[in-house]
Amino acid sequence: MSAKVKKRRAGQDNLKYEIIGVLLFTAAIFITVSLFTSTGIIGNSLIYLLTILTGKTGCFLVAGMLVYFSCSCCWLRRPFWGNSRNKGVILLFFIALVILHLRFLPAGGIPRDIAIALLWDNGLIGAGGGVLGAVLSISSLYLLARTGTLILTAALSIISLTLLTGIPLSKFMKRTGNFFINAGRSMKAGLERFLFVEEDTFAETVKNRNKT
Numbered sequence: 037m038s039a040k041v042k043k044r045r046a047g048q049d050n051l052k053y054e055i056i057g058v059l060l061f062t063a064a065i066f067i068t069v070s071l072f073t074s075t076g077i078i079g080n081s082l083i084y085l086l087t088i089l090t091g092k093t094g095c096f097l098v099a100g101m102l103v104y105f106s107c108s109c110c111w112l113r114r115p116f117w118g119n120s121r122n123k124g125v126i127l128l129f130f131i132a133l134v135i136l137h138l139r140f141l142p143a144g145g146i147p148r149d150i151a152i153a154l155l156w157d158n159g160l161i162g163a164g165g166g167v168l169g170a171v172l173s174i175s176s177l178y179l180l181a182r183t184g185t186l187i188l189t190a191a192l193s194i195i196s197l198t199l200l201t202g203i204p205l206s207k208f209m210k211r212t213g214n215f216f217i218n219a220g221r222s223m224k225a226g227l228e229r230f231l232f233v234e235e236d237t238f239a240e241t242v243k244n245r246n247k248t
Contacts, residue, residue: 053109053110053112053113053114054109054110054113056106056109057105057106057107057108057109057110058106058110059106060102060103060105060106060109061102061103061106061107063102064098064099064100064102064103064106065099066079066082067082067083067086067095067098067099067102068096068099070082070083071083071095071096083095086098086166087162087166088160088162088166088167089166089167089168090133090165090166090168090169091133091136091137091159091162091163091164091165091166091169092162092163093132093136093164093165094132094133094136094165094166094168094169097129097132097133098129101125101126101129104122104125105122105125108121108122120199120202121199121200121201121202123199124195124196124197124198124199124200124201125196125200127192127195127196127199128193128196128197128200130168130172131189131192131193131196132165133164133165133166133168133169133172133173134165134169134172134173134176134185134189135165135189136164136165136169137155137158137159137164137165137169137170137172137173138173138182138185138186138189139164140154140155140158140163140164141154141155141182145182148177148178148181151177151182152174152177152178155170155173155174155177156170156174158170159171173185176188176189
């Protein structure tokens with residue numbers, strides 16, 4: 037009897053995750069459609085709120101993230117917030133908001149107070165990464181300056197990709213090293229074949245001339 041109850045509960049849990057996945061996918065489609073056409077008060081208010089929080093590009097990122105979470109719930113049959121890959125997606129989302137917002141800083145560099153005001157003003161109008169992108173970029177810019185922010189962004193990007201792919205950094209570096217080693221060997225073999233063919237052809241030409 038207990039085995040049947042456990043099996044029934046497992047089936048209900050799987051059904052629950054599939055329902056959550058369908059709801060997340062529906063929300064993603066609703067957000068995407070609302071970006072291009074009016075979907076009533078709810079859709080317009082939702083897009084306005086998301087645009088202020090994450091910017092115009094951030095709305096597409098939110099929709100894509102919801103699609104990924106819906107697939108995770110339907111296929112893995114477990115909560116998307118407990119998966120390390122989903123945590124990597126969330127981290128990559130916030131990194132993207134920071135990168136989108138740092139684009140407003142000129143290449144030559146400006147005083148920090150002017151940079152903070154520029155980032156905040158763009159965040160309030162929903163440009164770049166929105167208010168979230170403004171808060172994150174201003175915080176990192178205030179604490180680490182621009183160079184430190186770029187270094188931190190690069191490090192967090194590597195961490196998020198590691199969580200997303202599930203491949204340790206050491207293994208990734210090993211694969212990359214093996215790729216370059218194999219590529220170098222292939223180039224070396226190709227050059228050797230090319231040079232030996234050229235030498236053989238030249239030797240045969242000289243030999244034929246001597247015979248004639």
